[in-house]
Amino acid sequence: MARKLSPAERASEIFELPAESFAGVPKLTVTGRRYAIVEHHRGLSLYTKERIEVEGGRVRLCISGTDLSLTAMDREVLILRGEILSAEFE
Amino acid sequence: MAILTEWLRATARVRVQGASVTRFLNACAQQNLAFQKPDPEDEFSCTITLRKRDLEKAQTLSARSGCTLSVLEMRGAPIVLRRCRKRFVLIALAVLSCAALLWSSLHIWEIDVQSAEGVEETEIRAALDRAGVRIGSFWPTFSNAQIQCAVLQDLPQLSWLAVNINGSHATVSLRERVEVPEIYDEKTDVRLVASKAGLVTKLQVLQGRAVVSVGQTVLPGETLVSCELPSSFEKAPTRLVHAKAQVFARTWYNLCACAPLERTEKRYTGRERRRFALEIGNRRINLYNVADNSRNLHTEYDTLSKEYRLAVRDVFTTPLALVAETRREFTRQTVTEDANAVYRTLEAQLLQRLQQEIGEDGTVTAQSFSAEERDGCLYVTLHAECVEDIAREELYTPEPTPPVQEE
Structure with a gap:
């Protein structure tokens, strides 16, 4: 079943505005298999070497892999390194 | 970073x-x-x-x-x-080490001199010493122009010199003076004289007046071609020229060389001793008993020295160096040489000497060798007949005219 969009997400789709800044949803950038940047996050909910879960408001981003580590983290951006196997949204 | x-x-x-x-x-x-x-x-x-x-x-x-x-x-x-705050001695030692390193880096502890063919390295080092470039000298006061001036005055064989300092390491670069080649001057009055005694076989006079003729015997120093050219006019003065000619003559040589049939050879006994010394600037502290040198006067040693300086290459050099000396003991033994081998060596030497004597234009027309053994030496004599150019240039000096006697 498809997830119901929030009014802000719907507005960003209608007006073709960038959702990450307008609706505050997380933006995931993956470079190769070893490097990922998550912008507009709301904090970590799980941090292990095999799985990192990042809160993103209405969604939760789950990154699985091996030897994962947090390179840097501030209130806006989160940088991950390691052998990334999958990224899922819950 | x-x-x-x-x-x-x-x-x-x-x-x-x-x-x-x-x-x-x-x-x-x-x-x-x-x-x-x-x-x-x-x-x-x-x-x-x-x-x-x-x-x-x-x-x-x-x-x-x-x-x-x-x-x-x-x-x-x-x-x-914070941990070292109360360790005054440690801090003092660290400060002292830094100060010593700074002081050391402002002095010369190693001098490398570029080799030159015409000048011995010891001569260059002595001249540099007189100019103030020596082990332990304070390099910030060096002036390349002053050093160059002082050393070039001492050693006229050099044309250029520069002292490059890298840390406490001085590298002396130099250039040797190139001799100016002799320039052929058409205007000088030059005559040709015989450099050796011989029998003239061929004369090719390009300028000047031949004084000798083919078949004539000449002695060393005898004029072969005169630079005086008399004029065909009676009252005209004699003209002087730069004589130019090739005068080939038969010459004879008796060259002798000798070599001993016995020689002494070094034989290493296999005994080796290592000893160490500490060098601080120009001072040497021997870490061994100096009296050991005179213990056995009949034993001889080859000494190989190696210096280990406390330094980081191209960064800094300190005056401290450990000198490791390896002394290899040897004895001298008399060995008899093969007479045939000595004969062949002397023969080759004599032929080489003869070629130097007659020059590139000369040819050997006949040669023979004789050998004799005397007083433990082999004497080899080369008898050779050659044809070579014997003309040698000599500056003309007019003979003083005798005073005219009044009647």
Whole structure:
């Protein structure tokens, strides 16, 4: 079943505005298999070497892999390194 | 660079334990509290590196997140300095070492001289010493122009010299003077004389007046071609020219060479001794008993020295050096040489000498060798007949005219 969009997400789709800044949803950038940047996050909910879960408001981003580590983290951006196997949204 | 900056700042490696470690990490991120190298041990504990000044804030945040924070290790220059604060001797030694290193870097402890063909290295080093470039000299006062001026005055064989300083290492670069070739001057009055005694076989006069003829015997120094050209006019004066000619003559040589049939040879006994000495600038401290040298006067040694200087190449050089000497003992033994081999060597030497005597234009028309053994030596004599150019240039000096006697 498809997830119901929030009014802000719907507005960003209608007006073709960038959702990450307008609706505050997380933006995931993956470079190769070893490097990922998550912008507009709301904090970590799980941090292990095999799985990192990042809160993103209405969604939760789950990154699985091996030897994962947090390179840097501030209130806006989160940088991950390691052998990334999958990224899922819950 | 990152490692250095991290070391210069005091950091603390801490372990966070609790039900929700991620809550603590989120709180740190919210408070802009920079943390590095987070290493999750399991779901309930994680080790991170924090700046020392953020430690107090992190403890508050950990308490709020329901975690406990324990410091594992403190690192960085401020921590080291704090530890050393009461170790006055250590600090004093460090300061003294720095001062000694600074003082040492302002003095010359090694001099490398570029080799030259015409001048011995010892001569160059002596001239440099007189100019002030020596072991232990204070290099900031050096003036390349003054050193160059002083050394070039001492050694006229050199045309250029420069002293390059790298730390406490001086490299002396030099250029040798190139001799100006003799220039053929058409205007000088030159006559040709015989350089050797011989029988003239061929005359090719290009300029001047031949004084001798083919078949004539000449002695060394005898004029072959005169530079005086008399005019065909009666009252005209004699013209002087630069004589030019090739005068070939038969010449005879008796060259002798000798070599001993016995020679002494070094035989290493296999005994080796190593000894050490400490060099501080120009001073040498022997770390062995000097009296050992005179213990056995009949034993001879080859000494191989190797210097180990306390230095970091191209960075700094110190006056301290350890000299390791390996002394290999040897005895002298008399060996009899093969007479045939000696004969062949002398024969080759004599032929080479003869070729040098007659020059490139000369040819050997006949040659024979004779050998005799006398007083333990082999004497080889070369009898040779050659044809060569014997003309040699000599500056013309007019003979003084005798005073006219009045009647």
